[in-house]
Amino acid sequence: MNLLKKVNIMNDRDFSKISSKQNYIWNMLGTISSSLVSVVLLLLASRLLDPKNSDIFSIAFALGQQFYVLGYFQIRNMQSTDVQEKYTFNSYHNTRIVTLLLMILTSFFYIIIQGYDLYKSLIVLLLVLYRAFDAYSDVFQGFFQQHNRSDLAGKILFYRSWVCIIIFGLCLFLSNSLMISSVIVCLANIFLTIILDYRISKKYFDIDFLPSLKNDSSNIISILKDAFPLFLNGFLITYVYNEAKIDIDTLLAQGYFSNGIQRDFNVLFMPVFVLSLLFFILRPLTTQLSIYWYEKRYKLFYKQVHILFSVMFILGLIIIGIGYLVGTEVLGFVYGTSLVQYKVPFTILLTAGILNVLALVIDVVLTIFRKQSYLVTAYIVTFFIAKLVTMPFVMNNGIFGAAVSFLISMTVFLISSFLIYLYVSYKSLKLKSQ
Numbered sequence: 001m002n003l004l005k006k007v008n009i010m011n012d013r014d015f016s017k018i019s020s021k022q023n024y025i026w027n028m029l030g031t032i033s034s035s036l037v038s039v040v041l042l043l044l045a046s047r048l049l050d051p052k053n054s055d056i057f058s059i060a061f062a063l064g065q066q067f068y069v070l071g072y073f074q075i076r077n078m079q080s081t082d083v084q085e086k087y088t089f090n091s092y093h094n095t096r097i098v099t100l101l102l103m104i105l106t107s108f109f110y111i112i113i114q115g116y117d118l119y120k121s122l123i124v125l126l127l128v129l130y131r132a133f134d135a136y137s138d139v140f141q142g143f144f145q146q147h148n149r150s151d152l153a154g155k156i157l158f159y160r161s162w163v164c165i166i167i168f169g170l171c172l173f174l175s176n177s178l179m180i181s182s183v184i185v186c187l188a189n190i191f192l193t194i195i196l197d198y199r200i201s202k203k204y205f206d207i208d209f210l211p212s213l214k215n216d217s218s219n220i221i222s223i224l225k226d227a228f229p230l231f232l233n234g235f236l237i238t239y240v241y242n243e244a245k246i247d248i249d250t251l252l253a254q255g256y257f258s259n260g261i262q263r264d265f266n267v268l269f270m271p272v273f274v275l276s277l278l279f280f281i282l283r284p285l286t287t288q289l290s291i292y293w294y295e296k297r298y299k300l301f302y303k304q305v306h307i308l309f310s311v312m313f314i315l316g317l318i319i320i321g322i323g324y325l326v327g328t329e330v331l332g333f334v335y336g337t338s339l340v341q342y343k344v345p346f347t348i349l350l351t352a353g354i355l356n357v358l359a360l361v362i363d364v365v366l367t368i369f370r371k372q373s374y375l376v377t378a379y380i381v382t383f384f385i386a387k388l389v390t391m392p393f394v395m396n397n398g399i400f401g402a403a404v405s406f407l408i409s410m411t412v413f414l415i416s417s418f419l420i421y422l423y424v425s426y427k428s429l430k431l432k433s434q
């Protein structure tokens with residue numbers, strides 16, 4: 001039995017009242033709030049926990065993000081643009097349940113392989129489960145976006161993010177226990193799924209989201225196949241971001257470093273993650289890029305691409321300069337730990353972050369060409385380079401080695417992406433001229 005034969009909008013007037021401005025504002029607020037979660041939670045853990053527990057939280061949250069990519073599986077990109085509803089919401093929902101099961105099972109086996117003690121294992125599992133419900137919520141947000149209700153998706157992200165931040169902070173402050181705080185924030189995220197995702201979807205849409213995996217297996221397999229290239233890219237690049245953290249965790253367990261190094265590196269790395277948000281500021285320019293390309297106005301297209309690269313490069317130089325002058329002092333003050341000895345590694349990490357942002361611009365351009373699948377090569381090469389260089393660099397030089405290895409990885413990522421861009425651009429122009 002098909003549990004969802006169709007999706008009906010309950011009140012068309014609700015939709016007509018929603019302006020593009022509302023969609024944009026709430027989507028922006030939700031995206032920014034969601035991005036701030038890791039920043040603020042690390043801040044709270046750094047301020048309120050001892051170095052050992054701060055280290056455990058840092059790697060647990062990083063692993064939660066890594067496994068989140070598996071649960072997310074990049075299906076949102078397909079779902080939100082599936083305006084002709086090739087697949088029903090029920091199929092996307094069923095597929096997300098499958099990926100979440102994979103996410104949780106994979107994290108469980110990873111913990112066994114790593115040989116974590118019971119305490120650390122439970123913290124990792126709790127934060128993976130917390131992120132699993134973030135990934136589950138995303139299938140509803142994708143549905144709202146698909147039906148031109150990005151405002152609803154943004155509101156869910158906004159409220160979920162700040163409620164979880166406040167609850168985690170209060171629990172840490174009152175209990176000073178990472179275990180208790182992790183349990184409560186995980187339960188809170190489950191509760192938020194009920195009162196936000198379920199309630200809002202029922203209020204605005206007539207949908208049934210009871211799982212039917214067996215009856216929908218063909219659609220599930222088809223969605224997974226379509227999303228796999230994007231998932232692979234996302235999983236590999238996220239692993240590259242986390243490679244140094246994972247290696248520090250391994251070496252920390254072997255007694256190479258003292259407690260606090262994982263926390264310090266995560267604090268230093270946080271601005272690198274935030275740098276990727278720079279691109280969202282210039283995202284409106286990409287729409288104009290698409291118009292120029294499909295209207296065959298190639299001179300204007302490449303001029304716009306040049307502007308994008310130039311603006312990002314100049315902003316990058318400014319950020320690197322400011323980061324070198326006051327970055328470690330500001331971060332140390334905010335996070336309550338001394339970081340001034342890491343001024344050079346921090347500057348190296350910022351430089352690598354800018355290279356990553358420039359590679360993101362290339363990703364968007366290749367998406368306009370509809371040739372983004374070519375970038376799989378760049379992601380795979382970068383992944384293997386990171387696996388090759390990171391452990392020896394970290395083992396011999398600690399945080400400085402971690403920064404240098406990340407710079408090497410991002411340099412390879414940008415160069416390989418740029419070479420692919422040149423090849424595809426030349427090939428596309430050649431075909432367009434015929």
